[in-house]
Amino acid sequence: MSNRTPSLRRSLVPACLAAWLLLAAASVQAAALAPFDARYQASYMGMQANGRMTLAREDGNWKYQLNVRNQLADLTQTTVFDEHQGRLRPLSSSDRSVMLIKRRSVAANYDWSAAQATWSGDVKPERRGPVALQPGDMDALLINLAVVRDVAAGNPLAYRMVDEGRAKAMRYEVAGKEQITVSGKQRQATKVVRRDDKRETVAWIVAGLPVPARILQRENGQDTIDLTLQSVN
Numbered sequence: 001m002s003n004r005t006p007s008l009r010r011s012l013v014p015a016c017l018a019a020w021l022l023l024a025a026a027s028v029q030a031a032a033l034a035p036f037d038a039r040y041q042a043s044y045m046g047m048q049a050n051g052r053m054t055l056a057r058e059d060g061n062w063k064y065q066l067n068v069r070n071q072l073a074d075l076t077q078t079t080v081f082d083e084h085q086g087r088l089r090p091l092s093s094s095d096r097s098v099m100l101i102k103r104r105s106v107a108a109n110y111d112w113s114a115a116q117a118t119w120s121g122d123v124k125p126e127r128r129g130p131v132a133l134q135p136g137d138m139d140a141l142l143i144n145l146a147v148v149r150d151v152a153a154g155n156p157l158a159y160r161m162v163d164e165g166r167a168k169a170m171r172y173e174v175a176g177k178e179q180i181t182v183s184g185k186q187r188q189a190t191k192v193v194r195r196d197d198k199r200e201t202v203a204w205i206v207a208g209l210p211v212p213a214r215i216l217q218r219e220n221g222q223d224t225i226d227l228t229l230q231s232v233n
Contacts, residue, residue: 033062033083033145038211038232042068044075044225051227053144053211061091066141068225074098079141084112088146090139095164106164108139117162127165137162144203144212147172151190151205170194172203180204180213182229189213 033055040051049070056063058080065078079093093108106121116130117137138146140163150157157172172192180189189204198221204214211232217225 034210036210036232039230040068040227041230042070042225042227043223044068044070045072046223047072049073055145055210064141064145066144068227072100077141079139081138081142085135087136088138088142090137090142090162093139093141108163110137110139110162119165123164129165131162131165131167133162134160134167136160137167139163144215145210147192147203148205148210148212151192152207157192170196172201175202178204180206182206182209182213183231187213 035056036054038053040053042049042051047070049068051066051068053066054064061080061082063078063080065076067074067076069075075097077093077095079090081088081090083089089112090108090110091112092110095104095106095108097104104122106119106123108117108119110117110133112133115133117133118129118131119127137160140161143159143161146159147157149155151174157174159170159172161168161170172194175191175193178189178191179186181187187206189206192203192205194201198219200218202214202216202218203212206213209229209232211229212227213229215225215227216223
């Protein structure tokens with residue numbers, strides 16, 4: 001297993017999360033965004049953790065944040081975005097982690113007028129960009145919202161992620177239906193999976209919920225991050 005700190009940006013996430021989960025366009029006919037505060041029971045690096053995912057209005061845009069915390073680490077990803085022609089469009093983001101005494105902070109700027117993205121902070125010079133932007137590009141964190149919307153709308157789960165100095169095409173596959181427990185109740189979920197080299201991201205999407213009911217990330221066959229929804233308001 002890599003000696004690097006597992007990144008939520010591989011979620012869907014990308015992600016998440018890395019990932020949690022990764023991205024192209026959300027349907028124009030998708031359900032309207034609404035603020036939420038979701039709490040997760042989490043596992044990070046094999047230890048129990050607390051997870052929280054929130055969406056709130058901020059200065060006319062949207063602020064989307066994911067935090068996972070336990071005794072070993074405190075990981076926070078934040079993306080400020082808007083909706084443009086039915087698509088979730090990142091404007092800026094930050095990725096901050098504290099792992100024991102090791103700290104890391106990376107910031108991104110998505111300049112759509114110049115059609116390029118750049119990065120600063122604790123990122124290698126070759127990963128600072130610029131990277132040319134295309135319509136539909138998103139960062140890894142927005143996968144969580146895009147996958148939920150696209151599963152509900154029956155859209156293809158094919159995305160282009162622009163994150164930390166690179167652009168990458170990613171695709172999720174529907175792996176059937178499963179029962180999952182949310183707030184003590186059994187709900188039917190659509191299971192979607194993305195595999196990439198030695199990494200795997202799995203998400204369970206429940207109709208009517210604005211966030212994945214569960215997100216699981218594996219690396220080299222071992223679970224790194226596991227988030228299970230406990231409540232959403």
